[in-house]
Amino acid sequence: MFSSSRFTLRRRPLAAVGAAAALALTLAACGSSSDSSSMPGMDHGIKSSAASSPSATASTGDMPGMDHMADGNRLSDTQDGYRLTSSGQSLPAGKQAAYRFTVTGPDGKPVTSFAIDQTKRMHFYAIRSDLTGFQHLHPAMAVDGTWTADLASLAPGSWRTFASFTPDSGADKGKDFVLSRTVTVPGQAAKTPLPPAAGSTQVDGYTVTVKGELMAGMAHPLTVSVAKDGKPVTELQPYLNTYAHLTAFHEGDAAFAHLHPTTKVNEDHGGPDLSFHAELPTAGNWRLFLQFQTGGKLHTAALTLRVG
Template identity: 85%
Template sequence: MISSSRLIARRRAIAATGAAAALALTLAACGSSSDSSSMPGMDHVGKAAAPSPSTTASMGDMPGMDHTAAGNGLSDTQDGYRLTSKDSTLPGGKQTAYRFTVTGPDGKPVTGFAVDQTKRMHFYAIRSDLTGFQHVHPTMAADGTWSADLASLVPGSWRMFTSFTPGSGAGMGKDFVLSRTVTVPGQATRTSLPAAAGSTEADGYTVTVQGELMAGMAHPLTVSIAKGGKPVTDLQPYLDTYAHLTAFHEGDAAFAHLHPTTKVNGDHGGPDLSFHAELPSAGNWRLFLQFQTGGKLHRAALTLRVG
């Protein structure tokens, strides 16, 4: 026979064990819930922990201090890789250079990069109102310092994006998009974003975009190019494709690169080009399409509404 005191002690132990198991299940459920909050279609860039509102507010107003965003190119760090630069301001009204370095998880400058679309580094500059788009390919010095030569910048806040793939180390084979902000001194005049439209004109070409996109979902997007009312069939390869398409989100300038799926076959591209589109956020996106004919690079821009 078990004494009453020993029986009570045993019951209390069983109850404690049950409570611990329930707590473990609750914590596990919380962990799986946080994992499900990540946005679909963001596998091209890494994820980071979301900052507290106070952190966002304190760092968002400082040029170059961009540790607050995740999964959209708006952070200067990802998986131990960091974009660093001494340039927090750049002069306006003339050609200038933005100098930067990418450091790895060991804190040392990265000098080995894989080739992506014929380049080891893609660099983009965009003003906060999504004007002034520039896509250039910087050069790297032996010490890992990159220099991006930029055309004249107008006053305002600009975001500088770097897109690269490490050729070795912990991030080997993974795509990274990191960015920092700079200020161009002077009287800044904000330009309103053009309304969403299905087509636009550039250098005598008509560019039409077809596709109903929903945020966080993969969709096909078709770009058609015509000139003088006739389909264009003489597109030349540019960066190993017939067109390069980049998008920026209104309000925060979040970055997205839309990947082409049309195969390249000499100088006979067009008129229809297919893209794999995954835009993570609803709202207006400003699309910049670059394509080449007769050895000349053209650029078309239009606003696309994502539901």
Template identity: 80%
Template sequence: MAGTAAALALTLAACGSSNDSSSMPGMDHETKASASPSQSASPSMGDMPGMEHMADGTGLSDTQYGYRFVSKDATLPSGKQTTYRFTVTGPNGKPVTSFALDQTKRMHFYAIRSDLTGFQHIHPTMAPDGTWTADLASLAPGSWRTFASFTPDSESGKGKDFVLSRTVTIPGNPTRTPLPAPDTTTEVDGYTVAVKGEPMAGMAHPLTVTVSKDGKPVTDLQPYLDTYAHLTAFHEGDQSFAHLHPTTKVTGDDGGPDLAFYAELPTSGNWRLFLQFQTGSKLHTAALTLHVG
């Protein structure tokens, strides 16, 4: 995650969760949202742990530096589990089959509806010919955007992080869900997640996420994708993508209660955050609304 205001600077998302999005708290905007107080100086990007894997841009294009996110799936069925297939082609026009590991996975795939509901974060599988298959949970009618996050392990893009996206339509009569107002706390599965920080558009600012339960600090966060939490953010209106790993060092099954992040979001306005953390081998996904000035 690194570059143009690195539309990838807030990240704690539900990686690998292919459960029905309706069963994920916050995925339908029904939980309390979260925003931020406290402000600090903006260190140089090169000095920030966790910023070295940030991709360029906002993730709203299907092409970058000759690499292209390709799929024949322009529509998908609604109301049931479905499969989305795609390839990543390189500058030579051929499917890429060599990818580097990023947080233990060669591909991170995201799907979210235009009103920022229905969030899914999946780790698809790749066939020998470079075709990826993502098994999606039930999708509500409307316009969705799918994101492919990857790092080529060969050719001109070797070692460079990409986030590319495409739109897909789910037929039916969509019902738009209003985005919850910004707040500083939210709850999921009995856990309270609080966010402190005042990110400004185009500038790197520290954020602190604190996890508690029944009023007590949580100190049993387990490593998830080589980190204690995964945070993904989407901008209200255009669905720009942002992703950042916490800078807190992983030492074992004793993470928390505080997790440190650097947030660099390219545009002002409201961002919907999806924070994923794991306890007792169970993945939790908290949804937060953060206002960026």
């Protein structure tokens, strides 16, 4: 369940790259408003996890949903005249919720023309401030430019939402954007400690191993291997035109990175090794979410990676 020659959050074409030394990952489910699924063991719901502390709402001190931080970490709701707006600053706890938002362009009008990127016009992410509860959706857009993301059950706490898109018209046609806002889920919330860095993890009976030593601000090869019952997996199916979708969030501020495998797609014959070209801008712990598909089922593995 995971899916870059730099920390750009831009999706890049697939091309071959090499491998490197040891680490591991885990991710959450990705789907459209109609195919959304939450990641097993990722504690996105009220019963299975404690939410992050409400006081951890964005480090800017602004009201929830009104973030204007540096866009290099994808923690701003504005960039180059584009703005992410939403009507509400809170979502209900313990049940599915529809999150509606709009992207406005430099002219102040809602953008309705988006390029298809990895088979979708919009990739939407939600993550709690303690880096649990990851959700990856592909929302639907109404004719007026309003998007609706159908989120699975949310636990109380501070959440950050990310909209990743590429305009298909105007001066910024073809340029990738990632804009974000915070939203509060009311209720008693307790922060869940981030799991320690590890070289491998398990999900749905699969063992995911990550090899690669990353240094902040430097590009390095990263290799993900998938096995089951001690045997290499070679039947990974294409998911969003890749064999793995990989997203990373930085501990403390939830800065966002989107990495793509360089392994070429050859029908349902992916694995066991997937290569990535990774560059993360900041040292510290990053929570990685890897999504991959086998037998028509999407798996999400999550793992903590230490970047020096």
